[in-house]
Amino acid sequence: MICICICMPAPAANQQAIMDHDLLLLLASLAAAVLAAAVWHLRGHANGPNVLPLPPGPRGWPVLGNLPQLGDKPHHTMAALARRHGPLFRLRFGSADVVVAASAKVAATFLRAHDANFTDRPPNSGAEHVAYNYQDLVFAPYGARWRALRKLCALHLFSARALDALRYVRQEEARLMVTRLHLLSSSSGLPVAVGQEANVCATNALALAAVGRRVFGHGVGEGAREFKDMVVELMQLAGVFNIGDFVPALRWLDPQGVVGKMKRLHRRYDRMMDGFISEREHLADAQGNDLLSVMLGMMRHSPPDDDQGINFNDTDIKALLLNLFTAGTDTTSSTVEWALAELIRHPDVLKKLQRELDDVVGNERLVTESDLPQLTFLAAVIKETFRLHPSTPLSLPRVAAEDCEVDGYRVPKGTTLLVNVWAIARDPDSWGPDALEFRPARFLSGGSHESVDVKGADYELIPFGAGRRICAGLSWGLRMVTLMTATLVHAFDWSLVDGMTPQKLDMEEAYGLTLQRAVPLMLQPVPRLLPSAAYYTV
Numbered sequence: 368m369i370c371i372c373i374c375m376p377a378p379a380a381n382q383q384a385i386m387d388h389d390l391l392l393l394l395a396s397l398a399a400a401v402l403a404a405a406v407w408h409l410r411g412h413a414n415g416p417n418v419l420p421l422p423p424g425p426r427g428w429p430v431l432g433n434l435p436q437l438g439d440k441p442h443h444t445m446a447a448l449a450r451r452h453g454p455l456f457r458l459r460f461g462s463a464d465v466v467v468a469a470s471a472k473v474a475a476t477f478l479r480a481h482d483a484n485f486t487d488r489p490p491n492s493g494a495e496h497v498a499y500n501y502q503d504l505v506f507a508p509y510g511a512r513w514r515a516l517r518k519l520c521a522l523h524l525f526s527a528r529a530l531d532a533l534r535y536v537r538q539e540e541a542r543l544m545v546t547r548l549h550l551l552s553s554s555s556g557l558p559v560a561v562g563q564e565a566n567v568c569a570t571n572a573l574a575l576a577a578v579g580r581r582v583f584g585h586g587v588g589e590g591a592r593e594f595k596d597m598v599v600e601l602m603q604l605a606g607v608f609n610i611g612d613f614v615p616a617l618r619w620l621d622p623q624g625v626v627g628k629m630k631r632l633h634r635r636y637d638r639m640m641d642g643f644i645s646e647r648e649h650l651a652d653a654q655g656n657d658l659l660s661v662m663l664g665m666m667r668h669s670p671p672d673d674d675q676g677i678n679f680n681d682t683d684i685k686a687l688l689l690n691l692f693t694a695g696t697d698t699t700s701s702t703v704e705w706a707l708a709e710l711i712r713h714p715d716v717l718k719k720l721q722r723e724l725d726d727v728v729g730n731e732r733l734v735t736e737s738d739l740p741q742l743t744f745l746a747a748v749i750k751e752t753f754r755l756h757p758s759t760p761l762s763l764p765r766v767a768a769e770d771c772e773v774d775g776y777r778v779p780k781g782t783t784l785l786v787n788v789w790a791i792a793r794d795p796d797s798w799g800p801d802a803l804e805f806r807p808a809r810f811l812s813g814g815s816h817e818s819v820d821v822k823g824a825d826y827e828l829i830p831f832g833a834g835r836r837i838c839a840g841l842s843w844g845l846r847m848v849t850l851m852t853a854t855l856v857h858a859f860d861w862s863l864v865d866g867m868t869p870q871k872l873d874m875e876e877a878y879g880l881t882l883q884r885a886v887p888l889m890l891q892p893v894p895r896l897l898p899s900a901a902y903y904t905v
């Protein structure tokens with residue numbers, strides 16, 4: 368219309384009418400465009416004039432949203448995004464809304480004030496294809512079954528009483544680790560893979576408690592390497608943001624090949640779990656104290672519908688064992704590996720820790736768990752390791768059951784919550800200007816973070832998560848990491864090999880749900896206790 372009026376002259380009265388008409392149309396079009404923009408804006412940020420906006424966040428791609436922007440270390444990318452958009456920001460993974468908490472204050476709001484609204488995990492292909500279609504504990508819907516599984520684990524493994532009853536198991540595995548390391552280093556003179564050795568120790572201790580026998584009879588053989596590889600592969604797969612989970616139309620295509628790999632891995636785990644069960648069923652001593660015997664007993668003897676409506680079958684048992692073996696082994700051993708790496712990079716801290724161990728334990732025996740309460744510097748070293756190297760940097764996802772308000776923003780029902788535990792533990796607002804430095808003294812009496820602990824009450828340091836779905840194996844994991852680190856540091860001096868210096872030691876992280884080292888730590892152990900202190904007795 369405007370074009371017509373410019374190009375075709377018209378009589379004056381008519382021309383005025385046409386111009387008024389055109390102006391009206393122009394204004395109406397502008398108003399419509401502004402209205403459309405406002406509606407689009409409100410849809411993105413709120414549902415109505417009095418409804419709160421959604422948290423800010425970066426623009427995503429069509430269809431995939433922000434998935435292609437996550438990079439190979441999503442916790443790093445998300446830390447950078449928090450610096451741009453604030454400690455609570457929003458992402459879109461395909462059709463799923465995601466919010467990320469990146470400060471202690473925001474994490475506390477979600478995991479303390481709104482914890483009851485975030486008790487479930489979002490649907491995902493790992494839970495479906497690996498964890499027996501959500502029949503496990505980690506992905507179980509919040510409710511009576513989840514509660515029964517946690518109670519069972521607490522009663523037989525993780526309560527103070529169960530933990531104490533199993534202390535000799537952990538101590539014996541720590542002792543065997545020392546013996547193995549000594550044999551290895553004295554026979555071959557070659558450096559050892561610290562993480563792999565710690566993994567054998569952690570896995571065997573847990574296996575004795577869970578299924579009544581060691582998984583690796585002869586230390587780090589092919590079987591041990593294969594098992595650790597299986598756990599690492601699972602964590603790597605679980606760490607992939609699977610496009611099929613977020614773009615339902617692409618699920619059948621499995622564009623990253625993740626589901627195929629999950630199904631193959633599941634079959635390997637399933638054979639292993641079947642093996643544990645049939646072996647236990649055929650043992651003369653089928654009434655062991657291990658968790659598997661207890662569950663088999665419950666399966667045989669509980670009535671079809673007991674008062675809690677919880678009946679365990681083979682699949683429940685396999686799913687729970689799978690959780691314990693995957694959530695409880697590599698998390699623990701890789702933390703020990705990071706601790707040793709930090710100590711090698713900080714020889715003054717290592718010396719101070721060895722002095723404390725010598726003062727409390729002496730040089731005629733190995734550390735025991737009853738020594739641990741007196742080892743305050745050790746506790747500080749462990750906290751500092753969990754701070755800089757939390758084994759689950761993005762925690763495990765939760766999902767909002769209902770709409771809620773957090774920090775003036777609306778978080779709609781169905782939104783996935785990710786807590787960037789890694790970024791929170793490096794936040795200078797919580798940790799000061801030396802946040803990136805390894806400085807255990809901050810946790811000592813008179814230090815800046817003297818009262819801070821890792822058990823889920825201090826939100827600036829939550830390596831085990833917090834709230835109702837906090838790590839079920841916290842007590843075991845913490846005890847095991849502390850005992851193994853103390854034992855390795857007390858029993859050996861450690862040196863780098865091949866001209867490597869502490870300053871050059873590679874501290875790069877690998878990709879995955881858990882925080883592996885990109886390059887395994889290889890060290891040469893040199894015994895430092897009296898020979899009678901248990902290096903030789905197998």
Ligand code: HEM
Pocket residue numbers: 504505506517573690691692694695696698699702757758759762763764830831832833834835836837838839840841843844845848
């Ligand atoms: C260094 C050691 C460990 C770390 C850092 C760690 C970390 C975590 C984290 C961050 C979560 C998610 C918590 C949340 O959603 O808020 C979790 C859950 C879980 N962890 Fe651990 N974990 C460790 C050791 C263990 C051990 C030793 C076991 C068992 C043997 C275990 C079993 C579990 C289970 C079953 C869950 C799921 C709990 C639920 O959904 O109710 N973890 N862990």
